[in-house]
Amino acid sequence: MEKIANCTNSVRVTYSTSETLLPTAVALGKFDGLHRGHQRVIQP
Known part of the structure; x- marks a missing residue:
């Protein structure tokens, strides 16, 4: 299968709503x- 997109930079984990x-x-x-x-x- 051909690789379409790299989404690894789209994830951000935060522990504060501010x-x-x-x-x-x-x-x-x-x-x-x-x-x-x-x-x-x-x-x-």
């Missing part, structure tokens, strides 16, 4: 890879 930047989003789940349909949608 450090939180707005707007903020939280996603919970297990990343199981980019399936063919998803790859097609995000291709440039």
